[in-house]
Amino acid sequence: MIMELAVISGKGGTGKSSVTAAFATLGEKLVVADCDVDAANLYLLFSPAHDKEVVYIGGHKAVVDNTLCTVCGICESYCRFDAISEKDGKIVISETSCDGCFFCSRICPMGAIKMVRSDRSRMYSGSFRNGMMVYGRLAPGEENSGKLVSMVKDEARAVATGMGIRTILLDGPPGIGCPVISTVTGADRIVIVTEPTMSGLADLKRVYEVARKFSGEVNIIINKYDLNESMADRI
């Protein structure tokens, strides 16, 4: 049986990576998976070997071919992400607002909208002094971080199974959204790292609500507890 332990926090900068790194050096060989794919940091501490590199296809973006487009406006009227507008007699698709749903490309009567894949994100795995490390690097501004987290976790499980390693440590992202849910899904035990501040407490309450849905074993670590001991007591 492989035991998966996820370290998450709600509020950012409370010390998830430091706690994960400390656990990772306790002795037993393990697999460390850095699931904070848009701000991966653990590799800086452990300098793992780059034994394997995999291209991650994040999502798609709609791109309009203005030579085919007749500016009929059908795509604009159906897009629910406010990504399409008409500017100077031309259809313009905002890359930041496009959700990659393919709807516009399917309904364009002129076939003028293409969906372009983004392939700039990567997943790496390799050995480090205490075992194996898997981490993702989401390309700048990329979407679907939750899917990359799943890919990192799948690789971590495959590596652990292949090498007979019994523990996987997951260093999670801040917040409570899709990459966090992706991190804690299937975890045997969740550790929440917080700090004794009002923000730390408010964010802890929200992330705890998410965590307890995914695991019966949720533990809390108060980092920098002496910053405000009465706040630490409240937590």
Place this chain on the structure above:
Amino acid sequence: MKIAVASGKGGTGKTFVATNLFHVLAERGDSVTLVDCDAEAPDDLLFFQAEKISETVVTHQVPVINKDACTWCGRCSKWCNYNAIFYVPSAKVIEVIENLCHGCGACSFACNAGAITENPVVLGTVTSYKTSGQKPLIEARMRVNEMSPVRVIKSAIKVAGNDGVIILDSPPGTSCPFVQTVATADYVLLVTEPTPFGLSDLRQSVETLKTMGKQCGVIINRADIGDASVKRYLEGEKIPLLAEINYDPAIARSYSEGRLVSLENRETAILFTELAEKIIYDHGTGSHQR
């Protein structure tokens, strides 16, 4: 003008900077609005005495499939790019997986049998407050167990309008919630710390902003606790270093108790006033200057 306060790494001091900037501008009577865009972990409100003015619920439309009308053609499932329609025709199974649905509406359009209707699902709330200084504070708050804060963030920024200075307190990271927040900003203020982690995440933020064509400047928080690598990086990239704030246990303690440091500490108030003036002077646009 819109100023986004952001950082790749979490916990570097975004909220600290955003709330204090807002406070010093409000104190001098400027037209200023604070928008808490960190919808997964919104904390700005903790620092103010504020009265609730209004609340809007942010929803998206999720399909409901009427099995009696369904002709089992499978088009809806094929058109769904999020695998949110679980479809096994041989077993007469067709189910919507609400958590995966992005509410794009493609399935309803795809259905030729009129078997799909839509229901709103709540993603979060946008709440408008008025602070004791009579300034608007708008909070985006994603509902716990939802997947994406993006729509809630977008709605909050819309509610803020375009008058005066609008400060957007961004979520951490560089993926979609961050991109959505900074997309509307005229200027991005990045808060970092002088550590290898801070630098690595700052790099990622700067690269993202470059691809978006956004101008940015940097504040180094707890400037005296780390190394010089962030400063060297900024010099190399020719990114302006706007301020350095040293670690001060008294500041950390005020912050921990939800107090505004610029209310209690004159030096901090002056630092934020000068910072605000510099950004507005250098990057303010037309009538949005104040």
